[in-house]
Amino acid sequence: MPTSPGPHHTRPLLAQVVLALLFCLPGLALTAEPLRLQLRWLPQFQFAGYYMAQEKGYYREAGLEVEILPGGPGTPNPIDSLLAREVDFAISNSGLVIAHMAGKPVVALAALMQSSPSVWIVRADSGIYTPHDLAGKRVMAMPLPESAELRIMLMREGIRLDQVQEQPTSFNPQDLIDGHTDAYNGYVSNEPFWLQQRQVPYRLLKPREYGVNFYNDVLSTHADLLHRRPEQVDAFLQASLRGWQYALEHIEESIQLIHQQHAPQKSLAHLRFEAEALRQLIMPELVQLGHMNPGRWETIAQHYVQLGLAQGSLDLDRFLYTRRLETxxxxxxxxxxxxxxxxxxxxxxxxxxxxxxxxxxxxxxxxxxxxxxxxxxxxxxxxLANTDRLTGQWTRRKFEEVALQAIAGAERYGEPLSLIFLDLDHFKQINDQHGHDVGDKVLSALAQRLRSHLRKADSLCRWGGEEFVILMPHTELGHACELAEKLRGQVASAPLYADLRVTASFGVSQWQPGQSLNQLVDSADRLLYRAKQGGRNRVECMPRPADQAGELGSRT
Incomplete structure (x- = not known):
């Protein structure tokens, strides 16, 4: 005789139905346990994408529960926490590849910053313009690998690391103001704001302007988590990138949220400064968010090997994440x-x-x-067409081509661009008294002396005869005037050929919005003429706006 099912029959059946429903819902199927993301520093706009992914519910829509852990002083290195399985995801710099080359099971998912924010910061009155000027100076550097790109920049420019007086960082830029160090390892998104608030003029030496371009804020995970739960890792990555897209499209909203809920100690003005600086490093209009180029990773790995920080091989198939699609x-x-x-x-x-x-x-x-x-x-x-036969520098034709590109970039991104026009004084007397062969040797030596004090990003052109033009991207008028004064002194300080001493006159101008290349050159040329009329062996600079007038003294 059939009997009705009792409670011991009902519970297993109900549990099976609930479990089946859970696995039928795409979001709930991924939520096995909370995921932990370890940041590399204290809360700030640097991590806006993750905060907005959580605030806007992108993680929740992907079926994920995410806990965001702040970093900073006293917290373990994010990669160490990831390898110890204390967290599921971590933010690090390009030094992540060092762990991979040492055989550690780390996987790079995305690189948020296409260029590193790490820079050398020097006072504007320090006389330091290029990495060459750091030789013999005190430099306050972060520990490796945080300062790797700055050290590589020095080495690429021919400065050995034992030629600088390295100091451990105090994490306090006040040491730069007080003269306790000559160069401070900071972030372009942080310390410059602090210095501006204190009205301290400064100058930045950026690795990317010298051919050193590291990724930064790399999102990573443990290879074991990727192997066991690839769908969950991909869901976290896509939700995070979606959060970054929202944060960059709604910067003010993101700033307000971070200030109210995560970083009340940072002012809104500081967060806005940081957001603008980081946006230029992320480059969302030009590069897909999180993009990683295998060739760049190979170059970065070689730099770490060169510094003695890494050894072993780089297996890009294991190191870089490739999204897996169902078939x-x-x-x-x-x-x-x-x-x-x-x-x-x-x-x-x-x-x-x-x-x-x-x-x-x-x-x-x-x-x-x-x-x-x-x-x-x-x-x-x-x-042959682009190089001046005598001096080895750019011809006027090549210079105009590059200068037009630089002006377009300055107009698009609002970056400063300056130009120096210089001319040897009384050069005709050298040709008349010593012959044109000697005059040619003087011009060639002048070009070499000028080039040795310029950055690789600067363009030096023989404009014609004894006239030269220098184009300086990312350079404001005050800094260009100081460099012109330095070059003037270098020209006059020692003979250029045999015992022939010469001097030069300089005109310095800064590009203004809407100004053409011809107008920029004409402006510097008129200032050069003024320097000639004023007695030669002088630097004449374009008048600066009133808000900059007190920053630097007059140049003579």
Whole structure:
């Protein structure tokens, strides 16, 4: 006789139904346990994307519960916490690749900053303009690998690390103001605001302007978590990038949230300054959020090996995350079947036309060899056309091409751009008294002396005769005037050839919005003429706005 099911039958059946419903809901299926994200510093706009992903519910929509842990003094290194399985995700700098090359199971998911914010900060009155000027100076650097790109910049510019007096960082830029150090390792998004508030003029030496470009704020995870729960890792990554997209499109809203809920100690003005500086490093208009280039990672790894921080090999397939997509097997079978049929047809055609294909390959090889020879010839001709035969510097034609690009960049991003126009004083007397051969040697030596005090980002051009032009991207008028004064002193300090001493006059101008290249050059040329009329061996600078007038004294 059948009986009704009792409670011991009902509970297992109900549990099975609830479990089935949970796995049918896409969001709930991923929520196995809370995920922990370890930041690398105290709360600030640097982590806005993760805060907004949580605030706007992007993590929750992906079926994730996420806890965001602040970093800062007294907290473990985020990579150490990740390897100890204390957290599931971590934010680090490019030094993550060091752990990978040491055999640690770390995976890079996304690089939020396409360039590092780390810079050398020097006082404007320090006389330090380029990495060469740091030789023999005191430099307050963060521990490795945080300061790796700054050290690599010095090495690339020919400055050995034992040529600088390294000091451990105090994490206090007041030491720069008080003269306890000559160069301070800071962030372009942080300390410059602090110095501006105290009305302390400063100058930045940026690694990317010297060919050193590291990723920063790299989102990473443990290889084991990626192996066990790839869908969860991908869901976290996509929700985080979505949060960053929102934060960069709604900067003021993000700033208000961070100030109210996470970083009340930072002023709104400081957060706005940081947001603008970081946006320029993230470059969302030009680069897809989180993009990572394998070639750049190989270069970064080589730099760490050069510093002695890393050894071993870089396995990009294991180190860089590749999004995994589910495959429709029925479609796959159809593709395989169609591929086999196509292969049979292609094989039949290939056998019939094998002889013709061989002849075609030989002809293609001959054409490719001819094209390569033509390309090499064209490259050589272009070099000859772009390089001044006497001085080895750019010709006027090449200079104008690069200058137009620099003006377009300055107009688009609002960055400063300055130009120096200089001319040797009484050069005709050298030619008349010693001959044109000696005059040529003086011009060649002048170009080499000027080039040795410029950045790689600066463009030096022989404008004509004894006239030279220097274009300086990312350089404000005051800094350009100081550099011109330094170059004036270097020209006059020692003979350029044999015992011939010469002097030079300089005109310095800064590009103004809407100004053409010809107008910029004409402005500097008129200032050069004024320097000549004022007695030569002088620097004349374009008048500056009233709000900058007190920052630097007059130049003579």
């Amino acid at each position: 429709d097997h029925r479609l796959l079978y159809q593709i395989v079947a169609g591929g086999l049929l196509t292969l049979l047809l292609v094989t039949a055609i290939a056998l019939r036309f094998a002889h013709l294909s061989a002849r075609l390959r030989r002809e293609v090889g001959r054409r490719r060899e001819a094209e390569e020879q033509l390309l090499q010839s064209n490259q050589r001709l272009e070099e």
